Amino acid sequence: MIRSDAARNRAKVLAAAEIVLGEQGLTARMDEIARRAGVGVGTVYRHFATKEALYAAIVSARVDLLLDEAARLRAAAEPQTGFFRFFAQVVADAARKKTLTDALRSAGIDVKAEQAGQRTQMREALADLLRDAQRVGAVRPDVDMPEILALLRGASMAAETGDYSGPVIDRTLAVLFDGLRPLAAHEPLPSA
Amino acid sequence: MIRSDAARNRAKVLAAAEIVLGEQGLTARMDEIARRAGVGVGTVYRHFATKEALYAAIVSARVDLLLDEAARLRAAAEPQTGFFRFFAQVVADAARKKTLTDALRSAGIDVKAEQAGQRTQMREALADLLRDAQRVGAVRPDVDMPEILALLRGASMAAETGDYSGPVIDRTLAVLFDGLRPLAAHEPLPSA
DNA sequence: GTAGAATCGGAATCAATATTCCGTTTGAAG
DNA sequence: CTTCAAACGGAATATTGATTCCGATTCTAC
Structure with missing residues (x-):
């Protein structure tokens, strides 16, 4: 009891x-x-038991939420937007709380087994969404996971450490997404 | 003596x-x-006097080198490429040594006066290169400094903390640069 | 209501590092 | 070759913050 x-x-x-x-x-x-x-x-x-354990518990919970979100987006079957929405979601989460990337950064080396699993899941979820988006031509076919991960990490870290206003984040992501789209014309940037 | x-x-x-x-x-x-x-x-x-002072001395020297590079690129009068080259230069520097963004991040709040000056210079150099590039149509006209800075910070931090191979960095920057270009077709990504 | 176990609070302890201090060594000047 | 101020090395100190410990306080079960 x-x-x-x-x-x-x-x-x-x-x-x-x-x-x-x-x-x-x-x-x-x-x-x-x-x-x-x-x-x-x-x-x-x-x-x-330790500060790290407490930290891990919290990060873990947040990652689970993001994973749920990824699954939901995938199920919604709108491959054109799912990938981009999830990407934006992760960045927004990082902007809100400074824990996710911190973990990736400073820990970086000694990822606990449990978290390693989540990391894999995260990667897979993203890869699925990317594949869907590429299939329907929403993302250029020549990009691959390594650069996607680099972009996501970079965007998350920037959002987390800087004190950017929401509109700046939106405009930044818009530029980034335009780079990921196929030859089609750019979206107009959201106003600052 | x-x-x-x-x-x-x-x-x-x-x-x-x-x-x-x-x-x-x-x-x-x-x-x-x-x-x-x-x-x-x-x-x-x-x-x-302190670890921070030593740290500052080194960062300062590196930033000076980058500023020189910016000036050189601007003087070379190739506005189409100057901006992109400088951007890549900064990211490459971050990838090589993990000091620049560290300073921006953890210090972040308490920037010393001297460094504040350098930060301004950096921003101005980048703004100049951006303006040149936009004038000749190498960069879309609707992007502005805030998002450029966010992208640069993000790319630098990702390069610094991750253990990405050179090709991945190149491909990542290629995507990013494509997002910054005007409607024109994408560059083919460098092979991984 | 009471006993016993589990949980609490927070002072004391431990560990890791930046920084200081001072007896010893070294370079420059005459 | 001396002299002595400046610089050196590195042990000792100070600080910061995580973690442990234990007497005091709840719970829950009976």
Whole structure:
């Protein structure tokens, strides 16, 4: 039987950590997370063995949401837009909270097994959407995953670290997407 | 009169720091820099008050080189290619050493006065090249600096943190550049 | 209502590094 | 060749922040 206060506190810690890590990334302090959760640090540690574990739990949850979104977009069967929407979705997520790319960057080297799985799933989801889009001619046929991943990482990191306003992100993505489209004319950029 | 050994050591420290910081970014340890320079930590500190100061000295030098390059490209009077070459140049530099974007990122907030000046210069150099390119129709007229900066930052960060092979970077930039070109047909991507 | 186990809070501990200090060494000038 | 100020090396110190520990406080079950 899980004690009710334990469950409550765990939730409070997760919520606080999501906010604090989202604002400050990996450099956030455990004290701060505990303080904002209204519990002692000891409690944070009873629920999550290390800062990294806490961090992983949150990133993992967010990636799952993105994966759901990818599946939904694919099921919607609009191959012309699915890929682009998902791409924009990921970037928007990065802009909102600074945790995703942080993980890729600083961790980078020592990805935990669990996360490695998610990473693969993410890659596959993106590859599927890309393939669909290319099949219907919405994305030029000569681009491949490596450059897509590089572009996505770059866009996410830029969105995450800079303090770009929404319109700038939209215009940036518009340029990027135009580069991915087949010879067709450019979309007009959204106004700044 | 500057003692000869002092001058020599200063140079050794700078050289070592360029390598170590280039490999490990801001997380590199002062011990390590001292060790590789073949001097004691005390010596490092006699020449550079803090790690940040040492870091700043190196970044500053690199930015100066890039600024020179921008001026050279502009003087070469090939407005069709100057902008793109410079963009690629910056990204290549980021890929080689992980210091530039680090500074923009983590510092981000507290940019030193000196560096603020360089940042302005960088922005102006880029704006000049962009204007030239747009005048001759090499870059679509509806893009503006904010999105250019976002793209450059993103590309640099991706190049810096990922372990992309040269060809992938080339292909990524090719996509990106195609998005910046006017309606004209895409360039064929460089082979992977 | 009470006992016992689980959970709490947060002070104390530990670890990792930047930075300082000072006795020792070295270069420059006379 | 001396002298002495400047520079050196690297041990000692200071700081920052994660993690551990344990007495005090809840829960839950009976």
